[in-house]
Amino acid sequence: MTRPAFATWLSDTNDVTQTFLAAGQIPGLINLAGGLPDPVTWPVDDLSKLAAKAVANHPAEALAYAPIDGLPILRDLIAARFSVPGLTLTRDNVLITTGGMQALDLIGKALLEQGSLVATQSPAYLGAFDAWRPRLPRYRAMILEADDFDPVQTLAEAQFAYTVPNFSNPSGRLVSLAQRQALVGAAHRTGTWLVEDDPYGTLYYDGAPLPRMLTLSGQQGGHPYDGPVIYLGTLSKELAPGFRIGWVIAAPEMIAALVTAKQGSDMSTSGLCQRIAHDAISTGLTDRVLPGILDLYRTRRDALCAAMAAHLSDLFDWEVPSGGMFVWASARDSRLNTDDLLQVAMAHGVCVSPSSVFDPEGLNRRSIRVNFTLNDPETMIEGTRRLAVAAREVLSREV
Numbered sequence: 198m199t200r201p202a203f204a205t206w207l208s209d210t211n212d213v214t215q216t217f218l219a220a221g222q223i224p225g226l227i228n229l230a231g232g233l234p235d236p237v238t239w240p241v242d243d244l245s246k247l248a249a250k251a252v253a254n255h256p257a258e259a260l261a262y263a264p265i266d267g268l269p270i271l272r273d274l275i276a277a278r279f280s281v282p283g284l285t286l287t288r289d290n291v292l293i294t295t296g297g298m299q300a301l302d303l304i305g306k307a308l309l310e311q312g313s314l315v316a317t318q319s320p321a322y323l324g325a326f327d328a329w330r331p332r333l334p335r336y337r338a339m340i341l342e343a344d345d346f347d348p349v350q351t352l353a354e355a356q357f358a359y360t361v362p363n364f365s366n367p368s369g370r371l372v373s374l375a376q377r378q379a380l381v382g383a384a385h386r387t388g389t390w391l392v393e394d395d396p397y398g399t400l401y402y403d404g405a406p407l408p409r410m411l412t413l414s415g416q417q418g419g420h421p422y423d424g425p426v427i428y429l430g431t432l433s434k435e436l437a438p439g440f441r442i443g444w445v446i447a448a449p450e451m452i453a454a455l456v457t458a459k460q461g462s463d464m465s466t467s468g469l470c471q472r473i474a475h476d477a478i479s480t481g482l483t484d485r486v487l488p489g490i491l492d493l494y495r496t497r498r499d500a501l502c503a504a505m506a507a508h509l510s511d512l513f514d515w516e517v518p519s520g521g522m523f524v525w526a527s528a529r530d531s532r533l534n535t536d537d538l539l540q541v542a543m544a545h546g547v548c549v550s551p552s553s554v555f556d557p558e559g560l561n562r563r564s565i566r567v568n569f570t571l572n573d574p575e576t577m578i579e580g581t582r583r584l585a586v587a588a589r590e591v592l593s594r595e596v
């Protein structure tokens with residue numbers, strides 16, 4: 198018996214995300230690889246009450262199939278929350294998705310043909326590559342800080358541009374105001390869609406938040422909003438990832454295309470989770486938990502960077518990120534291949550993300566992404582110590 202072959206793109210994928218999620222199950226392994234929030238930040242009692250109330254008081258919303266585009270009350274709430282002077286949003290600008298991850302998948306479904314060009318920050322989020330891999334696109338790296346980066350030419354040639362302006366996953370970088378303005382200007386000039394993926398937009402530890410590209414774009418006209426930015430938000434880092442609640446804010450024309458794509462995907466996002474999300478935002482729960490999350494993660498960022506300074510400063514260079522969940526560190530010695538490092542580090546009981554998975558060509562083997570939100574300081578100190586031992590072992594083999 199010969200079974201039909203699996204689709205070709207499957208042979209060109211990787212199981213890194215599965216490995217990282219499974220790493221949590223390996224006893225004694227210190228997981229500095231994932232992008233996971235610490236469960237202590239979840240307001241469990243408040244959420245239990247909201248969940249019970251959602252089922253008891255709103256069974257028609259919570260337990261029926263929800264509308265494909267989302268519960269109108271939640272779409273209205275998101276529209277109001279993101280409307281600012283110069284940017285008017287209505288529910289026609291909003292689609293509720295099953296996590297930010299589904300939004301990436303739907304954008305691929307709606308915009309990509311085989312061989313389409315995606316311009317992306319580099320390095321970029323592994324999950325976006327995963328979402329778009331079945332569509333077989335091509336990628337072009339946008340090095341925003343390069344002197345010769347030409348946003349108009351880059352966007353003109355692409356089907357869309359993909360950015361994570363706030364504390365990018367994996368690099369932790371903040372896209373500057375000037376770079377945001379340049380990208381938005383180029384998107385308006387060329388008409389090319391500009392994806393602003395923003396799961397870390399609330400996680401600023403130092404300084405005031407920069408304006409969203411969505412807001413900058415709204416200031417260029419169109420009320421309600423009908424510009425080129427496709428903004429992606431999520432409750433995963435602000436409240437809890439288990440709800441799988443995300444949202445897209447975009448021109449009504451784009452929302453309509455994504456709704457058609459979603460119809461054949463999951464038909465609707467859980468009404469129960471949407472109702473809980475609505476109540477968590479509208480009763481101020483998300484605003485109340487945020488200061489505690491920021492304090493915890495700021496302390497942990499500082500603890501990780503201090504531990505890295507103690508154990509890794511002769512092996513890696515990095516910048517302290519001003520928000521988000523990750524430190525991006527690049528090996529000082531070009532012989533330190535970080536794919537090899539991951540294997541050796543796992544044997545030493547610590548796991549980090551190698552740079553190759555954040556490069557569409559898989560060529561960058563010199564950096565690592567280190568997470569600081571999941572573990573307490575003592576665990577991170579031990580994790581960086583183990584990582585240093587592993588890095589020296591890899592280098593000793595190269596001599």
Ligand SMILES: Cc1ncc(COP(=O)(O)O)c(C=O)c1O
Nearest residue numbers: 232296297298322366431433443
């Ligand atoms: C840049 C980026 N986009 C999207 C997501 C997806 O998040 P979720 O599906 O949990 O909303 C993540 C998750 O870590 C991310 O880092």
